[in-house]
Amino acid sequence: MILFIIPLLRLLWAVSGAHTLTRNECSIPAEKQALVDDLQDAMESSVTPSSFPNPSILIAMNLVGAHSAEAQKLLTEMIASVDSTDLTTGQLALNIMALTSSCQDPGDRVLLLKEQLQDWTFSSPQDPYSVFYGPSLGLLALCQQNQEDTLDLAVKFSKMLLASVSNFNMDTGAMATLALTCVSSMTDTNNDYNELFGHALTSIVENIGRRIDGNGLIGGTYSTGLAMQALSVQPGEKWNCKPTMEAVLNEIEQNRFDNPMSIAQLLPSLSGKTYLDVPQVICSSGQEVRQTPQSHGRPLSTSASNTIEVTYTINNQLRGVETGFNETETVTVEKGSVLLAVLEEAQCRNPAFKFESKMTSWGLYITSINGIEEVENHRTYWQFLSGQAPLNEGVGYYKPYNNEHITANFTQY
Ligand code: B12
Structure with a gap:
């Protein structure tokens, strides 16, 4: 019943x-x-x-x-x-x-x-x-x-x-x-x-x-x-x-x-x-138009001392995936920067930190770091963590804090 x-x-x-x-x-x-x-x-x-x-x-x-x-x-x-x-x-x-x-x-x-x-x-x-x-x-x-x-x-x-x-x-x-x-x-x-x-x-x-x-x-x-x-x-x-x-x-x-x-x-x-x-959904022409504000840009930093240090590690220990590596760089970026700025700065300083990305509906998605590329059929990807905790945002939106340790770990889902 x-x-x-x-x-x-x-x-x-x-x-x-x-x-x-x-x-x-x-x-x-x-x-x-x-x-x-x-x-x-x-x-x-x-x-x-x-x-x-x-x-x-x-x-x-x-x-x-x-x-x-x-x-x-x-x-x-x-x-x-x-x-x-x-x-x-x-x-x-x-x-x-x-x-x-x-x-x-x-x-x-x-x-x-x-x-x-x-x-x-x-x-x-x-x-x-x-x-x-x-x-x-x-x-x-x-x-x-x-x-x-x-x-x-x-x-x-x-x-x-x-x-x-x-x-x-x-x-x-x-x-x-x-x-x-x-x-x-x-x-x-x-x-x-x-x-x-x-x-x-x-x-x-x-x-x-x-x-x-x-x-x-x-x-x-x-x-x-x-x-x-x-x-x-x-x-x-x-x-x-x-x-x-x-x-x-x-x-x-x-x-x-x-x-x-x-x-x-x-x-x-x-x-x-x-x-x-x-x-x-009923489509009507001439919908009421509300005044939209200018996009909320990030405030520009005014002082050179307004910076933070972020430690960034890239890690590939996945068995069967070419060369393993574990490299760390500490970089300085403007306070309020998104994680992408850290990746870019690290890439400038050390060629091992070279990365590639693609645009998606959620923003920039990191597809490859140090020549190691994700493979969808193998369910591999670059996961980002703060300490041991996975980030709940991507590199285009996550804002690291001073002395944070970010890791990009090549892993499987
Ligand atoms: C499946 C999935 C994944 C898969 C994607 C691979 C695959 N081929 O399936 C894997 C496990 C790899 C993944 C990874 C990540 N994900 Co994810 N993912 C999802 C999920 C469950 C479905 C996405 C999907 O299939 N959409 C449907 C298709 C039609 O849309 P699409 O835009 O074409 O989908 C692509 C993008 O969404 C992209 N993608 C998936 N996750 C993320 C995260 C970010 C930040 C970006 C930019 C792109 C992206 O991969 C999809 C397939 O190609 C969503 C849930 C949701 N609510 O959307 C979370 C979700 C989008 N992921 C999320 C997060 C946080 C991540 C990671 C940043 C986690 C981490 N700590 O590393 C990473 C991305 C890191 C990087 N390399 O840049 C969050 C994003 C929240 C936010 N505010 O930014 C969501 C919303 C989960 C949640 N509820 O918290 N993800």
């Missing part, structure tokens, strides 16, 4: 549109609204003709209502002109959702995505849980396009997810929850499909629930936005969103959301929206 009732509740919940957080349940206190408006302005002002065409920003803007019609138009045009052929499943899915949220036809991209998902398989249950992040986005986008093969793909996806024995990854679990909630609403309640989806959902939501910290954050600062979306679409979920909202507002006040992508993943939850609302 219970196996029947849970899917029924989920279906009614999903089709009723009741998944949006109602404002009285979890609303932004009036005195904090300006904080959130400023955050949105900062995200929108990052959109320029030369910036990375970030579909997550467009989705967030459209879900909550853009402040700048100009930024919205520019980003829609930029996303529409991205060449789809080289995109990963996750990127393709985000582009489809972004165009849909701008009331644009995603065209051939949908077929391309379906083909990619049909070909997708995970090689072993030991694969990291994050391998499901992109396919979750893919499933969500296909479900929103009402593609007929979506259910078969969702069955394959759910079985693989349930077979996975890797450590749970919060962001991936949240995205998978959104995808499975969407596909659950595509079928009748009392069939084998819904039993399977319900089983997968229950296990993920339990994992998310275990990550709610005493302070209200869920899986850390940068996972909370997606986790809020996931929990808010679960009928009967006992999560109390008020402490989470307060914790997030506190993090915003501490300037933890300076990366436009981090804002894009948080903003929908702050406005009671989720990615499940993408197909329901």
